[in-house]
Amino acid sequence: MSDFKQRALDYHAKPTPGKIAVQITTAAETSEDLSLAYSPGVAEPCRAIAENPDDVYKYTGKGNTVAVISNGSAVLGLGNLGPMASKPVMEGKALLFKRFANIDSFDIEVNHKTPEEFINTVASIADTFGGINLEDIKAPDCFIIEKALQERCKIPIFHDDQHGTAIVTCAAMINALEIQGKDIEHAVIVCLGAGAAAIACMELLIQCGAKREKIYMLDTKGVVHTRRSDLNEYKMLFANNTDKRTLDDAIAEADVFVGVSGPNLLSKEQLLTMAPNPIVFACSNPDPEIKPELAHSVRDDLIMATGRSDYPNQVNNVLCFPFIFRGALDVRARKINNEMKIAAVHAIRTLAKAEVPESVLKASGEKSLSFGKNYIIPRPMDPRLCHNVAKAVAVAAVESGVAQIPMPECYL
Numbered sequence: 090m091s092d093f094k095q096r097a098l099d100y101h102a103k104p105t106p107g108k109i110a111v112q113i114t115t116a117a118e119t120s121e122d123l124s125l126a127y128s129p130g131v132a133e134p135c136r137a138i139a140e141n142p143d144d145v146y147k148y149t150g151k152g153n154t155v156a157v158i159s160n161g162s163a164v165l166g167l168g169n170l171g172p173m174a175s176k177p178v179m180e181g182k183a184l185l186f187k188r189f190a191n192i193d194s195f196d197i198e199v200n201h202k203t204p205e206e207f208i209n210t211v212a213s214i215a216d217t218f219g220g221i222n223l224e225d226i227k228a229p230d231c232f233i234i235e236k237a238l239q240e241r242c243k244i245p246i247f248h249d250d251q252h253g254t255a256i257v258t259c260a261a262m263i264n265a266l267e268i269q270g271k272d273i274e275h276a277v278i279v280c281l282g283a284g285a286a287a288i289a290c291m292e293l294l295i296q297c298g299a300k301r302e303k304i305y306m307l308d309t310k311g312v313v314h315t316r317r318s319d320l321n322e323y324k325m326l327f328a329n330n331t332d333k334r335t336l337d338d339a340i341a342e343a344d345v346f347v348g349v350s351g352p353n354l355l356s357k358e359q360l361l362t363m364a365p366n367p368i369v370f371a372c373s374n375p376d377p378e379i380k381p382e383l384a385h386s387v388r389d390d391l392i393m394a395t396g397r398s399d400y401p402n403q404v405n406n407v408l409c410f411p412f413i414f415r416g417a418l419d420v421r422a423r424k425i426n427n428e429m430k431i432a433a434v435h436a437i438r439t440l441a442k443a444e445v446p447e448s449v450l451k452a453s454g455e456k457s458l459s460f461g462k463n464y465i466i467p468r469p470m471d472p473r474l475c476h477n478v479a480k481a482v483a484v485a486a487v488e489s490g491v492a493q494i495p496m497p498e499c500y501l
């Protein structure tokens with residue numbers, strides 16, 4: 090076994106199995122403490138909440154808790170590994186919520202047969218939490234599940250692989266296009282993958298100015314085009330009226346490649362046929378559509394990004410989900426709407442242009458980082474992300490009328 094594999098397994102096994110535990114936040118030492126924490130004292134907040142349901146935010150952890158919920162049907166780019174094999178990823182998301190946004194988070198893996206069963210299970214427990222982050226659920230089920238839960242639940246329901254990935258991709262793409270001197274309206278975009286992340290990324294890029302007719306989306310059968318009869322309603326939105334059929338056809342002279350599919354699907358020969366100054370986001374996790382070393386060995390005019398933290402330009406939803414939920418929870422937003430997503434895009438991309446603090450350079454193992462081909466997007470450990478993104482999201486929630494409480498003082 091490689092050294093890295095062994096270290097990754099040891100990291101998860103030691104010092105205790107897993108990556109996250111529960112902590113007590115009050116005194117629980119004496120009989121007096123226990124009489125307050127539990128019987129008889131606990132009856133008082135119970136009565137208060139029964140009388141005034143909003144008091145649940147005052148007397149329990151609900152308002153700072155997000156559930157990370159999956160069925161393991163599309164785990165990273167690894168496929169349908171099932172609920173238990175997805176647990177390390179979901180614990181990982183809980184770790185990131187806590188580490189980057191101080192949000193308490195539980196992972197919940199659901200075993201179910203139909204999407205309806207999943208929806209009923211999640212809807213039944215939703216009120217326990219301040220928000221729900223859906224994770225690694227395969228398309229097209231994820232679209233049906235998210236919509237149904239948004240209709241049934243009173244808290245934000247956010248499918249991270251769609252919207253988190255789309256927000257970060259757009260933030261990085263706008264910056265990359267600027268550096269390469271390309272105009273988003275004229276950019277020819279190839280999207281390899283037609284699942285949750287692909288469809289959400291392309292929809293948000295269109296909202297940011299990209300042209301639908303210049304997008305070539307590919308699934309396992311090739312280009313999604315208007316003469317295909319096997320497309321679901323979500324892929325149909327991207328059916329291009331074109332003669333292009335294969336990745337070879339689509340990639341020639343393209344400005345942008347967005348990979349949200351699987352490992353090693355873009356060859357160096359294909360990369361060589363892209364337009365001058367191309368942009369390649371190979372975001373499949375853990376293994377990108379093309380290895381950065383290979384891409385850089387054949388082109389010196391490209392901007393390259395991956396979903397990983399061990400290469401420059403990490404386009405990964407970690408730059409979004411902790412912070413968008415921080416902002417949403419802080420104003421008790423009923424949902425995460427479009428205005429909040431666009432606010433997050435701009436807050437993330439703007440931060441890449443600010444001077445990078447010493448602490449971030451140290452944590453990244455870099456001597457310097459400045460806006461350019463190898464720094465199009467902030468690093469996840471940039472402490473300014475939380476404040477900047479959460480504030481922009483909270484302001485957008487208040488202005489768009491979905492906030493249920495005013496802006497907290499920490500943002501004023």
Ligand SMILES: O=C([O-])CC(=O)C(=O)O
Pocket residue numbers: 164165166178225249250373374396405406407
């Ligand atoms: O977990 C990650 O690194 C990003 C993600 O959501 C995925 O690939 O499904």
Ligand SMILES: [Mg+2]
Pocket residue numbers: 165224225249250
């Ligand atoms: Mg995911």
